[in-house]
Amino acid sequence: MRVLLTTWGSRGDVEPVAGLAARLLDLGAEVRVAAPPDEEFVALLDRAGVPLVPLGPSVRSVVTGVRPPSAATAFQLAPELVAARYETLLPAAEGCDVLLASGLMPTGARSVAEKLGIRYVFACFHTAGLPSSKHRPLARPGHQSSPDETDIKVLWEEDAQRVNALYREAENRHRAAIGLPPVDNVRDHAFTERPWLASDPDLFPWQDQTDLDLVVTGPWILPDERPLPADLEAFLKSGEPPVYVGFGSMALRTSPDMARDAVAAVRAHGRRVVLGRGWAELAPIDDRDDCFVVGEVNHQTLFRRVAAVVHHGGAGTTTAATQSGAPQVVVPQIVDQPYWAARVAELGIGVAHDGPTPTYDSLSAALTTVLAPETRARARTVAGMLRTDGTTVAAKMLQDMVSGEGRSTHA
Known part of the structure; x- marks a missing residue:
């Protein structure tokens, strides 16, 4: 054939x-x-x-x-x-x-x-x-x-x-x-x-x-058997599971301060950050060692080792995060992403952000929900249901x- x-x-x-x-x-x-x-x-x-x-x-x-x-x-x-x-x-x-x-x-x-x-x-x-x-x-x-x-x-x-x-x-x-x-x-x-x-x-x-x-x-x-980079692996092992923040191929013109607000909100919850550079070119906001920036990386492995995933709500990223059992904050930008955000909230495995432009306050509130033990437990249950x-x-x-x-x- x-x-x-x-x-x-x-x-x-x-x-x-x-x-x-x-x-x-x-x-x-x-x-x-x-x-x-x-x-x-x-x-x-x-x-x-x-x-x-x-x-x-x-x-x-x-x-x-x-x-x-x-x-x-x-x-x-x-x-x-x-x-x-x-x-x-x-x-x-x-x-x-x-x-x-x-x-x-x-x-x-x-x-x-x-x-x-x-x-x-x-x-x-x-x-x-x-x-x-x-x-x-x-x-x-x-x-x-x-x-x-x-x-x-x-x-x-x-x-x-x-x-x-x-x-x-x-x-x-x-x-x-x-x-x-x-x-x-x-x-x-x-x-x-x-x-x-x-x-x-x-x-x-x-x-x-x-x-x-x-x-x-x-x-x-697409199965991904690639190991995580050695420096990322060392970062993950050096403390509690971080929160991943990344928006893939979204340019994020609606929120140029996304990295600043996201990193600050995650830190306010006492968590470290893995920042996905993506097409938005997200970058560290300072030189503190609690934020690690990644480019192309194995999400299937990484998402299983983070406390939560903050992302744009594309079909692929939503599926990968759900299959990993990671709670999610979905900040939808275009097309089908509002649907995925709503579905994540409906399933009880995360939060649908209201609109495409988050702030420190809105992300902090969302993280309060997704970092709660009951949200992680629900996320793990749903992960076991997926095909x-x-x-x-x-x-x-x-x-x-x-x-x-x-x-x-x-x-």
């Missing part, structure tokens, strides 16, 4: 795909992965044993520029990504049996599969962007719905129009160039009627989240699909 996996987005969009790629390799499949050419993503795919096929611009170049991404950025990036998918995926998918796409609206991927006559699957790690009769759509760039509009169906129709405004002209122009007819609704075309959801059903109850026929596989985890077989489930479903035993999502 030959499989092409593709995604474009932050680490939370790339690492799960790397996890699935690694499992497919274990089962004897030939795997290619087309993803953004950021250095950390190249390293992720190297750990999975799969070379990265560069797709589009680096994500870091888009989100960490002098100015924050704007609507104009989105309207420039959208056709660029469509063109990149046709240019990259057509040759990369040659000879493959199936193309699985995820990440930022993968317009173009299904058209490539259609042109080559191979199976197509859309996979997601949350349901925030999937059409639903139960909740409103998330905000997208473009002409916004009237604040007085309350009809959910109308709001989702207007969401489809916003997606069309971003992607449809480029999509249909490239489809025409390879002899395919135009697509009217590019959002629904990309998502299919039967998307896969790579998330834990206890951590992310999916029922009633969308009107589509979801296939739930469980989360896709760890998501990549195996998904890989075998792909095998069955190719062999003709499974249902295809490619209309």
